[in-house]
Amino acid sequence: xxxxxxxxxxxxxxxxxxxxxxxxxxxxxxxxxxxxxxxxxxxxxxxxxxxxxxxxxxxxxxxxxxxxxxxxxxxxxxxxxxxxxxxxxxxxxxxxxxxxxxxxxxxxxxxxxxxxxxxxxxxxxxxxxxxxxxxxxxxxxxxxxxxxxxxxxxxxxxxxxxxxxxxxxxxxxxxxxxxxxxxxxxxxxxxxxxxxxxxxxxxxxxxxxxxxxxxxxxxxxxxxxxxxxxxxxxxxxxxxxxxxxxxxxxxxxxxxxxxxxxxxxxxxxxxxxxxxxxxxxxxxxxxxxxxxxxxxxxxxxxxxxxxxxxxxxxxxxxxxxxxxxxxxxxxx
Numbered sequence: 336x337x338x339x340x341x342x343x344x345x346x347x348x349x350x351x352x353x354x355x356x357x358x359x360x361x362x363x364x365x366x367x368x369x370x371x372x373x374x375x376x377x378x379x380x381x382x383x384x385x386x387x388x389x390x391x392x393x394x395x396x397x398x399x400x401x402x403x404x405x406x407x408x409x410x411x412x413x414x415x416x417x418x419x420x421x422x423x424x425x426x427x428x429x430x431x432x433x434x435x436x437x438x439x440x441x442x443x444x445x446x447x448x449x450x451x452x453x454x455x456x457x458x459x460x461x462x463x464x465x466x467x468x469x470x471x472x473x474x475x476x477x478x479x480x481x482x483x484x485x486x487x488x489x490x491x492x493x494x495x496x497x498x499x500x501x502x503x504x505x506x507x508x509x510x511x512x513x514x515x516x517x518x519x520x521x522x523x524x525x526x527x528x529x530x531x532x533x534x535x536x537x538x539x540x541x542x543x544x545x546x547x548x549x550x551x552x553x554x555x556x557x558x559x560x561x562x563x564x565x566x567x568x569x570x571x572x573x574x575x576x577x578x579x580x581x582x583x584x585x586x587x588x589x590x591x592x593x594x595x596x597x598x599x600x601x602x603x604x605x606x607x608x609x610x611x612x613x614x615x616x617x618x619x620x621x622x623x624x625x626x627x628x629x630x631x632x633x634x635x636x637x638x639x640x641x642x643x644x645x646x647x648x649x650x651x652x653x654x655x656x657x658x659x660x661x662x663x664x665x666x667x
């Protein structure tokens with residue numbers, strides 16, 4: 336990883352726990368951009384270096400714990416990755432003329448047509464998945480008890496992260512009280528989490544247990560639960576698209592929205608659920624935008640997979656050729 340992008344120390348990508356394939360994938364994107372040297376690249380280097388720092392965090396982040404700073408740095412880099420990926424796609428298409436510092440993120444020219452590409456993401460975990468991760472971190476140092484998280488109440492796609500974290504702290508305290516009462520005997524019992532429609536069932540730890548392996552989430556959903564999940568997930572794309580539409584663009588522009596970290600959108604095979612995203616996109620107020628493309632991508636891949644598109648024909652052709660290597664369906 337180039338030091339010009341991370342600095343000599345303090346960057347999250349220097350941490351030994353970062354998977355090598357993730358570091359390599361980001362390095363590959365950066366290398367391609369460095370070779371192309373588009374105007375405006377220096378600003379991307381600076382942002383990548385600053386937002387990945389965990390030793391020093393700006394503003395309110397100074398009060399965060401070391402682990403919270405690491406999580407913040409990772410989240411900020413994951414926000415930047417789609418921009419780097421789209422930038423590489425535009426380089427491959429030989430249309431990128433400038434990486435913008437403001438709006439749009441990229442200025443392009445294709446067959447005499449100027450257009451802009453604005454990139455954003457929508458990341459919000461399904462609430463049970465978020466609770467699973469919080470319990471795992473909270474029980475990192477023990478007690479050595481097994482926890483199975485199940486749905487037991489109202490259907491809820493997501494909740495405010497701060498509220499979810501506060502509920503998780505309460506659940507962790509209850510789990511530790513259960514183990515104290517057990518006095519070394521096998522731990523059993525339930526900790527209801529009615530605010531999130533969940534229950535944490537306690538049981539003796541399995542033969543393979545330890546930090547990061549104490550909590551299991553039973554994620555099998557019924558058909559009505561899946562239907563609810565996808566409806567709620569699709570609604571999450573409305574605000575980021577419409578907020579981008581409120582910006583002023585000096586050239587006709589589209590927005591590319593990556594939803595790889597929105598619920599299970601980045602993990603499930605494409606299917607009828609994508610129609611719910613199209614329905615929400617069709618109802619969005621695009622404002623000053625001329626099109627919107629919703630995509631997902633794998634962290635270690637340079638591929639972009641389209642979920643849905645809406646926009647005028649001229650920019651659809653350009654967006655399809657640049658981002659996906661062909662024309663967008665339903666481009667008219």
